[in-house]
Amino acid sequence: MNKKIKNISGSKVLLKNGQILNVLNGKDTVKDILIEDGKIVKIGKIENNDSYFIIDCNNKIITQAFVDIHTHFKSPGVGDQETFISGSNAALSGGYSKVCIMPDTNPIIDNPELIEFIFNQSSALPINIYPIGAITKKLNGIDIAELGSMINSGAVAMSDGNNTLMNSQVARYAIEYGKMFDVPFINHPENIDLVNKGSMNESLTSNALGLSGNPSISESIMIYRDLEIANYAEGKIHIPSVTCSESIDLINRYKDKGTDVTCEVSPQHLFFKDSNLETYDSNLKISPPLRSEKDINKLIKGLKNGIIDCVASNHSPSRFDDKDKDFYNAESGVISLETAFSATHTVLSQHNFSIKSILNLFSLNPSKIMHLELCDIKVGSIPELVIIDPNKKWIFTNEDIYSKSENTPFVNKELKGKIEFTINKNFLFG
Amino acid sequence: MNKLSTKHFIGLKNAKASDIQLIIDTALTFREVLDRPIKKIPSLKGKNIVNLFFENSTRTKLSFELAEKRLSADVMNFSASSSSLNKGESLRDTVQNIQAMKIDCAVMRHPVPGSCLKLTEYLDCPIVNAGDGTNEHPTQAMLDITSIYEKFGKLKNLKIAIVGDILHSRVAMSNILGLHKMGAKVLLCGPPHLIPKYMSDFGVKITYNINEALDWADALNILRIQRERMGIGLVPSVREYRDLFGITKERFQKLKKEIVIMHPGPINRGVEIDTYVADSDKSVILNQVLNGVAVRMSILYLLLGANIDE
Numbered sequence: 001m002n003k004k005i006k007n008i009s010g011s012k013v014l015l016k017n018g019q020i021l022n023v024l025n026g027k028d029t030v031k032d033i034l035i036e037d038g039k040i041v042k043i044g045k046i047e048n049n050d051s052y053f054i055i056d057c058n059n060k061i062i063t064q065a066f067v068d069i070h071t072h073f074k075s076p077g078v079g080d081q082e083t084f085i086s087g088s089n090a091a092l093s094g095g096y097s098k099v100c101i102m103p104d105t106n107p108i109i110d111n112p113e114l115i116e117f118i119f120n121q122s123s124a125l126p127i128n129i130y131p132i133g134a135i136t137k138k139l140n141g142i143d144i145a146e147l148g149s150m151i152n153s154g155a156v157a158m159s160d161g162n163n164t165l166m167n168s169q170v171a172r173y174a175i176e177y178g179k180m181f182d183v184p185f186i187n188h189p190e191n192i193d194l195v196n197k198g199s200m201n202e203s204l205t206s207n208a209l210g211l212s213g214n215p216s217i218s219e220s221i222m223i224y225r226d227l228e229i230a231n232y233a234e235g236k237i238h239i240p241s242v243t244c245s246e247s248i249d250l251i252n253r254y255k256d257k258g259t260d261v262t263c264e265v266s267p268q269h270l271f272f273k274d275s276n277l278e279t280y281d282s283n284l285k286i287s288p289p290l291r292s293e294k295d296i297n298k299l300i301k302g303l304k305n306g307i308i309d310c311v312a313s314n315h316s317p318s319r320f321d322d323k324d325k326d327f328y329n330a331e332s333g334v335i336s337l338e339t340a341f342s343a344t345h346t347v348l349s350q351h352n353f354s355i356k357s358i359l360n361l362f363s364l365n366p367s368k369i370m371h372l373e374l375c376d377i378k379v380g381s382i383p384e385l386v387i388i389d390p391n392k393k394w395i396f397t398n399e400d401i402y403s404k405s406e407n408t409p410f411v412n413k414e415l416k417g418k419i420e421f422t423i424n425k426n427f428l429f430g
Numbered sequence: 431m432n433k434l435s436t437k438h439f440i441g442l443k444n445a446k447a448s449d450i451q452l453i454i455d456t457a458l459t460f461r462e463v464l465d466r467p468i469k470k471i472p473s474l475k476g477k478n479i480v481n482l483f484f485e486n487s488t489r490t491k492l493s494f495e496l497a498e499k500r501l502s503a504d505v506m507n508f509s510a511s512s513s514s515l516n517k518g519e520s521l522r523d524t525v526q527n528i529q530a531m532k533i534d535c536a537v538m539r540h541p542v543p544g545s546c547l548k549l550t551e552y553l554d555c556p557i558v559n560a561g562d563g564t565n566e567h568p569t570q571a572m573l574d575i576t577s578i579y580e581k582f583g584k585l586k587n588l589k590i591a592i593v594g595d596i597l598h599s600r601v602a603m604s605n606i607l608g609l610h611k612m613g614a615k616v617l618l619c620g621p622p623h624l625i626p627k628y629m630s631d632f633g634v635k636i637t638y639n640i641n642e643a644l645d646w647a648d649a650l651n652i653l654r655i656q657r658e659r660m661g662i663g664l665v666p667s668v669r670e671y672r673d674l675f676g677i678t679k680e681r682f683q684k685l686k687k688e689i690v691i692m693h694p695g696p697i698n699r700g701v702e703i704d705t706y707v708a709d710s711d712k713s714v715i716l717n718q719v720l721n722g723v724a725v726r727m728s729i730l731y732l733l734l735g736a737n738i739d740e
Contacts, residue, residue, distance in 0.1 A: 137663070137666075144664065144665075144666050145666055146666040148670050148674050149666075152673075176623035177621055179622040233622075
């Protein structure tokens with residue numbers, strides 16, 4: 001944990017000579033930015049001054065800090081997987097200033113009092129936390145939770161987290177009920193009957209490794225159902241962690257029809273494939289599972305042509321002993337906030353994605369899905385910025401983990417593109 | 431002619447506007463009778479009416495019974511809990527017995543839509559629908575419409591908002607049909623999942639925003655949240671429903687216009703309507719109850735009594 005958080009209120013920070021990429025208007029300029037007392041006070045050519053804290057941004061990109069719309073902080077909770085503070089540091093190290101957290105916490109976020117509690121608890125944090133309210137009470141899959149009251153209290157979406165809402169009638173009611181509030185319905189895309197205790201993608205590899213298979217149809221069928229309901233009920237849905245080729249085709253079809261649907265992909269599903277599981281590394285056990293090379297290529301194509309709207313981390317901290325088990329009994333999920341941008345950039349830059357198009361996947365597009373306002377990069381704005389070295393190749397190590405958990409398959413992986421600093425109001429992380 | 435154009439009173443789906451107006455006018459005449467010290471008139475003396483209630487009902491049943499007695503008819507009551515019903519067959523068995531007794535009119539409440547129409551195949555006498563599931567409840571609609579007419583002296587171009595659980599309501603459909611026939615405009619307001627799809631095809635407006643409904647309407651017909659009809663937890667909580675759709679004191683006081691408040695009962699005070707509103711001078715809820723008796727007298731009279739007078 002080499003990076004530290006600094007409170008910069010009262011000091012003047014000069015971002016010198018950076019390439020400013022403003023995702024709100026697409027402008028691309030090389031200028032200096034002066035931040036004073038948590039505000040952008042000057043943009044242009046700014047002379048150095050001894051009283052400034054100067055960050056050399058030469059050959060670096062300055063852009064809006066990222067928005068993650070799919071994070072599990074498991075807080076409130078026991079606190080041994082993640083806390084708001086450790087989660088905030090993980091987010092900042094990955095360039096995020098806004099994080100939407102899933103309600104599969106303890107207690108479960110299924111009422112407006114807890115939404116308010118989370119806002120109160122997070123008000124002093126260096127990042128902004130936006131809770132997602134549970135669709136059903138106690139995630140029971142049956143009784144619609146107080147969605148209206150939660151949304152009035154600030155919930156940005158509704159989801160039962162990793163619990164698939166299997167009851168189609170409840171799904172219909174929730175999507176219809178959600179029409180009053182214009183927030184997305186987010187349902188984990190796995191039909192649990194078809195998952196059938198599968199632990200990895202059903203494929204040649206699962207046969208070769210002797211692991212139980214989780215077929216792509218468990219995902220595509222669930223997505224198909226939700227798309228059909230959303231289309232019929234004229235509601236709004238967002239599909240989390242899309243992983244397989246069939247899902248992309250379905251989502252494309254419904255987008256063409258005009259269904260109000262968005263979707264995301266996780267960095268780990270772009271970076272790793274099912275055949276990487278030959279070591280039985282439980283840090284590669286994810287739900288939905290890692291898919292084939294063919295699927296990954298389809299995901300990349302989906303990102304390129306806009307079928308996939310954004311990248312979301314699906315950051316899921318697990319205690320060491322919950323991961324350090326045989327493959328069947330190990331928990332699913334990986335921490336991902338720290339590596340999300342770098343891992344995605346590593347993959348997509350090889351496929352000729354422009355840096356602008358990658359940045360849109362991390363800030364502009366997710367902010368639109370959750371109706372979160374991005375800061376503009378102009379004089380008077382409160383800065384929520386990230387400084388990126390897009391060309392830096394680096395090895396991710398345990399030292400780069402800020403989460404309280406360490407369940408990541410990225411350790412010792414070479415990544416291209418690094419988050420150097422993240423600025424959120426009066427906080428500088430770097 | 432002082433007579434309905436139909437033999438039965440099954441619903442407002444196919445009712446003529448002239449019949450609806452006749453029922454209203456006759457009901458308002460009977461309203462005067464109900465204000466007299468002696469409220470009984472001999473119009474249906476010697477007529478035998480059977481009330482067939484295959485589903486629980488308190489107010490509708492009482493109202494019909496009272497209407498029948500006010501008209502001096504002889505009344506028989508039949509009740510069956512819906513659990514003992516064995517769908518169509520049992521209905522047929524039951525009514526064939528009644529047919530054999532030579533009754534003059536049957537009033538029926540039944541949980542299954544379309545069952546009143548089915549009954550016309552089994553019985554020769556006039557039949558009055560006292561609610562067939564979520565299909566129609568035409569006497570309730572007529573008492574609602576009569577109460578509006580009584581208040582405004584007209585129906586044409588009036589704006590009526592029906593608020594609440596439209597999906598499970600037996601009242602909404604008949605109201606929409608009847609009001610449209612009489613030239614009134616109807617808006618439905620409730621949670622999206624409790625407004626049936628394709629409702630807008632009936633030519634009604636739909637909103638999920640109660641404040642919009644309040645601003646638009648001349649009269650509100652507020653439906654009860656029928657918890658017993660819901661298989662799964664549809665309404666997250668009382669406080670959320672009240673927050674989103676309740677006719678609260680605050681919303682009511684903010685209105686800068688006259689508005690008429692109706693409710694078919696029973697009222698969930700503090701849920702869909704605050705006591706302050708239900709008991710205010712804008713509320714015609716208790717008047718609806720009295721009009722209910724008058725409307726039922728009117729319908730029974732127009733089906734049975736008008737023939738005698740001829």
